[in-house]
Amino acid sequence: MNNLKTLMLMVLLGAIMIFIGGLVGGKGGMMVMLMISLGMNFFSYWFSDSVVLKMYNAREVSREEAPQLYGLVENLAANAELPMPRVYIINEDTPNAFATGRNPSHAAVAVTTGIMRALDYNELSGVLGHELAHVKNRDILTGTIAAMMATVITYTAQFFAFFGGRSDDDEGGNPIAALLMVFLAPLAASLIQMAISRSREYEADHDGAEICGNANYLADALEKIEYYALNGRQMSDATPATAHMFIINPFSGIGSTMSRLFSTHPDTSDRIARLRAQAAGR
Template identity: 45%
Template sequence: MSGMKTVMLLSALTALFMALGYTLGGSGGAVIALLVAAGMNLFTFWNADRIVLSMHNAREVDAGSAPEFHSLVAELARRAKLPMPRVYLIDEPHPNAFATGRDPEHAAVAATTGLLSMLSREEIAGVMAHELGHIRNRDTLIMTMVATIAGAISMLANFGLFFRGGHHENGNGNIAATLLAVIVAPFAAMIVQMAISRTREYGADAAGAEISGNPRALASALAKISGRVEMIPNPVAQRNPAAAQLYIVPVHVSELFSTHPATEKRIAALEDIAQDMGPPPVMGAPRTSALSPVTAPPRRRSALDPNRR
């Protein structure tokens, strides 16, 4: 059902783009707009991961430079039956994580050092399982396509407003249609983009609960992260607001205009999943290892913190 909803919303977004192109330039305008969008999608398809990782100044780590974090991701990837993704760390106190890449064979996951220092091992496993869920569901490609088409709609609307808004020879009807198109189309695209993103987040939460086997750890992580994202600046999101859709928990805005469902609703859904699952499995290290308990103060360092001494 989630996949069908995404296909329907993506089709609606594409139809909206074509309709805007036709309104502004007739059949020729629609074809030109489609070609431009195809070029943008092709470029983004091949380069999205490099663009996103470079934007965050992410550094790749391996079993030698971040052994516990890397081994945890490897274990989760095996549980998810996915190829091992590239693993990155972002040296930022802001607690967050994301996945990127055009397909599971070319995927990468990234987490901030702030997230690793705040959460317990089980919570980190829940977060990274959520990101692997995005990869398994191919959300990274879907959301890249959605963002590109939505961006093309906004670009085309601005173009139409600037170059056609002042032409009066076609009559008031055409002027009204143009103004309606350039005002309504970007807003409608934003609504469709948010609907697709929210659908994919619920799906990734469910996949993360399945992969980690511990939905309550993911719920606990979401609660901790959402309580801190407003307190710790995120320079990348401030410079590039569109990056918010990447994160497991975005910087808070009103629920109406958020790319993610309300955290409280996500936690409630995870609690429902937990009711149907048995006890969580042990993730790699034995329970006697030095891990921060769920109830620990946020400042206590996790066993996965690469800066821990």
């Protein structure tokens, strides 16, 4: 159901993108937006991993440099029947982790020095299992494309609001309805992007628990990471554009009172409850 939901939301996001293009430039605008969408997909497919890793100054490590971490990732990748991903460490006190890469053969997992200190071996295996589930399900690419499409919709709508649009259809359109859509489309795109991200987090929790062998490992890890996030430990270099990639939202402590509709991640307590139920066989 999560996979079907994601597909439907991506189709809806693409429809909004093409519609906004039509408002700005008629049929020609729709084609431009379609080409922009294809260009974004190509860019995110090939370069998203290197861009994000550089953004956070992640350092690749070898087996010799981080034997326990490297060995854990290697064992979990074997459990998930995945190629061995590259392993990175981010010099950051906040406990967090993410995965990136265009496909399982070009994947990377990154952990902060803070999470390596805060979690024990089993808890870290739960986190890394979750990240490898994202790799296996190709969620990194899905999330990146959704974020970029939502951004283009927002910028195009702002352009329309300031400079107006032109339709090449003889019948024209309702200007009031068009203006309403210009303001509502970015909101709808943002909500859809967040819903896609939350759906993929639930799926990665479930599959990651199976990869590490015990859903309680991940549940325990989430409790600890959430504690740090809610007590003033936000990542110094985190950006909203990459928030969906992390094990929990790096802005949890700042935006914890916001509506769940605008969150990249499900409520952590709900995730933990689901994992506990999974561990109990329910």
